[in-house]
Amino acid sequence: MNLEAVAKRAGVSTATVSRVLNNVDVVKSVTRDRVMKAIADLNYHPNLHARSLAGGKSRTLGMILSNMENSFFFDIYRTLEAEANFRGYDVLVINTHYRPEHLARGVRLMIGRRVAGLAVVVSEMDDELIGEIERSRIPTVFYDVGTPGPHISNIRVHYRSGIEQVVNHLHGLGHRRFGFVGHHSALGPTSERERAFVETLAQYGPSVGYATAADEDRLDGGRSAAQKLLDSGFSPTAIICVNDLMAVGVLRELRERKLRVPEDVSVTGFDNVKLSEYCSPQLTTLHIPRDRIGSLAAELLVPTEGKSALAHAEVTIEPELVVRESTGPAPS
Amino acid sequence: MNLEAVAKRAGVSTATVSRVLNNVDVVKSVTRDRVMKAIADLNYHPNLHARSLAGGKSRTLGMILSNMENSFFFDIYRTLEAEANFRGYDVLVINTHYRPEHLARGVRLMIGRRVAGLAVVVSEMDDELIGEIERSRIPTVFYDVGTPGPHISNIRVHYRSGIEQVVNHLHGLGHRRFGFVGHHSALGPTSERERAFVETLAQYGPSVGYATAADEDRLDGGRSAAQKLLDSGFSPTAIICVNDLMAVGVLRELRERKLRVPEDVSVTGFDNVKLSEYCSPQLTTLHIPRDRIGSLAAELLVPTEGKSALAHAEVTIEPELVVRESTGPAPS
DNA sequence: CCTCTTTCTGAAAGCGATTACAAGGGTTCA
DNA sequence: TGAACCCTTGTAATCGCTTTCAGAAAGAGG
Numbered sequence: 001m002n003l004e005a006v007a008k009r010a011g012v013s014t015a016t017v018s019r020v021l022n023n024v025d026v027v028k029s030v031t032r033d034r035v036m037k038a039i040a041d042l043n044y045h046p047n048l049h050a051r052s053l054a055g056g057k058s059r060t061l062g063m064i065l066s067n068m069e070n071s072f073f074f075d076i077y078r079t080l081e082a083e084a085n086f087r088g089y090d091v092l093v094i095n096t097h098y099r100p101e102h103l104a105r106g107v108r109l110m111i112g113r114r115v116a117g118l119a120v121v122v123s124e125m126d127d128e129l130i131g132e133i134e135r136s137r138i139p140t141v142f143y144d145v146g147t148p149g150p151h152i153s154n155i156r157v158h159y160r161s162g163i164e165q166v167v168n169h170l171h172g173l174g175h176r177r178f179g180f181v182g183h184h185s186a187l188g189p190t191s192e193r194e195r196a197f198v199e200t201l202a203q204y205g206p207s208v209g210y211a212t213a214a215d216e217d218r219l220d221g222g223r224s225a226a227q228k229l230l231d232s233g234f235s236p237t238a239i240i241c242v243n244d245l246m247a248v249g250v251l252r253e254l255r256e257r258k259l260r261v262p263e264d265v266s267v268t269g270f271d272n273v274k275l276s277e278y279c280s281p282q283l284t285t286l287h288i289p290r291d292r293i294g295s296l297a298a299e300l301l302v303p304t305e306g307k308s309a310l311a312h313a314e315v316t317i318e319p320e321l322v323v324r325e326s327t328g329p330a331p332s
Numbered sequence: 333m334n335l336e337a338v339a340k341r342a343g344v345s346t347a348t349v350s351r352v353l354n355n356v357d358v359v360k361s362v363t364r365d366r367v368m369k370a371i372a373d374l375n376y377h378p379n380l381h382a383r384s385l386a387g388g389k390s391r392t393l394g395m396i397l398s399n400m401e402n403s404f405f406f407d408i409y410r411t412l413e414a415e416a417n418f419r420g421y422d423v424l425v426i427n428t429h430y431r432p433e434h435l436a437r438g439v440r441l442m443i444g445r446r447v448a449g450l451a452v453v454v455s456e457m458d459d460e461l462i463g464e465i466e467r468s469r470i471p472t473v474f475y476d477v478g479t480p481g482p483h484i485s486n487i488r489v490h491y492r493s494g495i496e497q498v499v500n501h502l503h504g505l506g507h508r509r510f511g512f513v514g515h516h517s518a519l520g521p522t523s524e525r526e527r528a529f530v531e532t533l534a535q536y537g538p539s540v541g542y543a544t545a546a547d548e549d550r551l552d553g554g555r556s557a558a559q560k561l562l563d564s565g566f567s568p569t570a571i572i573c574v575n576d577l578m579a580v581g582v583l584r585e586l587r588e589r590k591l592r593v594p595e596d597v598s599v600t601g602f603d604n605v606k607l608s609e610y611c612s613p614q615l616t617t618l619h620i621p622r623d624r625i626g627s628l629a630a631e632l633l634v635p636t637e638g639k640s641a642l643a644h645a646e647v648t649i650e651p652e653l654v655v656r657e658s659t660g661p662a663p664s
Numbered sequence: 665c666c667t668c669t670t671t672c673t674g675a676a677a678g679c680g681a682t683t684a685c686a687a688g689g690g691t692t693c694a
Numbered sequence: 695t696g697a698a699c700c701c702t703t704g705t706a707a708t709c710g711c712t713t714t715c716a717g718a719a720a721g722a723g724g
Contacts, residue, residue: 013674043467048444049381050710053679112380135375219610252610278551278584280612345704382680
């Protein structure tokens with residue numbers, strides 16, 4: 001079932017059918033109708049591979065993210081997709097599940113598909129792969145990783161500032177023993193968050209102590225990280241989590257242990273995902289404007305009228321502390 | 333950057349490069365090395381469009397789902413993808429956000445990409461579109477919608493049974509005034525769930541009453557549906573939700589109104605998503621084996637050694653009641 | 665009725681791979 | 695030494711579409 005079959009049935013050439021399909025408006029309307037009828041009759045669907053091969057362009061954006069289960073990523077994807085659709089593009093998502101081999105596969109898939117632009121929102125990323133993307137010349141937006149380059153834009157979050165806000169908030173409430181719950185991710189932002197955490201605490205001198213634990217970026221992971229933390233003997237009065245999803249996992253573990261939040265232990269999240277308002281108690285967290293990130297990415301990737309896809313830009317986003325129910329004065 | 337460039341640099345023909353890329357093992361190893369080097373030097377990535385055009389096959393599965401934000405869908409996707417990868421396929425996801433136009437676009441995209449198989453897990457679906465898929469000859473698995481056909485398989489959930497279990501459970505606890513929270517979805521399973529709900533209640537005679545409310549399939553939607561329900565004057569002692577996500581939204585609204593769950597109001601979910609264990613109180617819900625659905629779909633779609641993709645099969649899944657904390661005796 | 669534009673349509677050359685078929689170069693063996 | 699093979703590599707057709715360029719059809723004007 002191809003163009004030729006349609007052409008034959010409509011009694012025209014393949015060129016004309018192609019023009020009809022692409023809304024090139026030079027086709028006489030009677031011819032167009034005939035072609036449309038043939039298309040419908042044959043239940044014809046153009047082969048998109050052939051199309052983008054012949055056309056050379058793809059009107060498809062790629063997006064690679066770590067974990068669609070965490071609505072932080074989903075929210076970015078959602079707005080990116082909406083913006084892309086609005087501009088006549090569609091988007092291809094790939095989930096790495098934080099696995100480097102999936103990331104590499106994903107990148108190659110995207111390059112192989114010759115996407116018109118690529119958004120990479122992952123926490124694991126080695127330099128070799130960044131180089132590969134860079135050499136592919138595909139306009140790319142990295143979130144939180146990667147170095148700026150000719151076709152590359154960067155959107156970063158000022159984590160340190162976020163962590164400082166949350167630590168200051170808690171320290172002000174009298175907390176001195178902190179726990180940090182992160183997820184596995186050898187390098188990059190997570191450890192940056194952890195580093196920021198450790199260094200910020202250091203400013204308060206020896207009177208404050210801390211412990212850390214890591215697990216997978218899931219509800220279960222948050223829970224089991226909390227278990228490790230609490231079973232370690234060190235008993236924190238405040239637990240700072242790398243994101244809201246894991247924080248909700250932590251909340252559950254505390255509930256099971258009959259530890260009250262925030263009376264016995266304070267808990268904080270990061271991202272300000274919807275769930276953080278729906279859990280009980282509602283999470284104190286840091287707001288990251290995911291819709292802004294998504295639409296920014298779309299803007300950078302899709303050539304707006306006239307100008308081609310924006311070369312490189314760098315944007316840094318400042319997290320905002322949102323205080324809710326999960327933090328309170330340290331127990332005396 | 334194409335095969336020819338690589339071929340030239342390696343001093344061989346495009347055929348040989350292609351053979352190297354496809355692991356056809358007739359290539360002499362010294363030649364292979366030369367080619368590999370050229371590939372690396374040039375940062376060459378094969379054009380997948382050209383490849384699948386020439387090859388005729390695609391080793392890509394498509395999946396269309398309503399709402400990736402609801403982890404019910406995500407969980408199915410996750411296992412489908414894992415199984416597909418295992419078999420050497422990758423999967424393309426499309427999110428319809430419950431919008432018929434997105435569904436239609438998605439279906440056409442999948443057909444246009446000539447996916448090797450298609451899994452459709454959505455609650456909105458008109459017959460015309462089903463026909464379109466059917467005529468495309470692409471092996472397809474529908475979840476909960478669609479009629480069996482030559483290339484079509486169906487996986488269904490026995491909703492009525494699920495609803496009956498939950499209603500019986502609640503009725504046994506003394507509840508007589510029920511609320512039902514669903515999401516918008518003109519036809520299909522949702523309304524089937526609602527119908528099942530209404531008809532099941534009818535069996536108990538006039539002593540039981542009910543009201544329904546619908547909103548979007550999100551935490552917010554659950555909350556605002558609960559608002560409508562509670563503001564309507566009818567005050568249910570039990571609220572049955574179409575799924576866990578919305579149920580968590582309902583829990584929040586009840587909490588805001590200082591209604592205790594389950595002392596004042598009982599709440600149930602559907603799906604037994606991870607979140608249902610992590611919210612407070614933990615949800616009584618119906619378990620749907622999403623991993624089984626995902627791997628079943630993969631099995632049906634990917635031609636296993638020898639046999640081609642399974643023609644048509646029909647599987648019905650029985651939900652299982654999981655009683656947790658959110659249901660209890662009706663207030664007296 | 666004929667010529668000149670203006671529209672519309674068709675023929676054919678790619679796009680970048682795969683793959684059937686053919687051919688070249690070594691070995692082996694009589 | 696030459697025939698018969700095997701192993702490797704190359705040639706060229708093909709996949710289904712887009713697009714340029716040129717030619718046919720249709721109006722316009724005299």
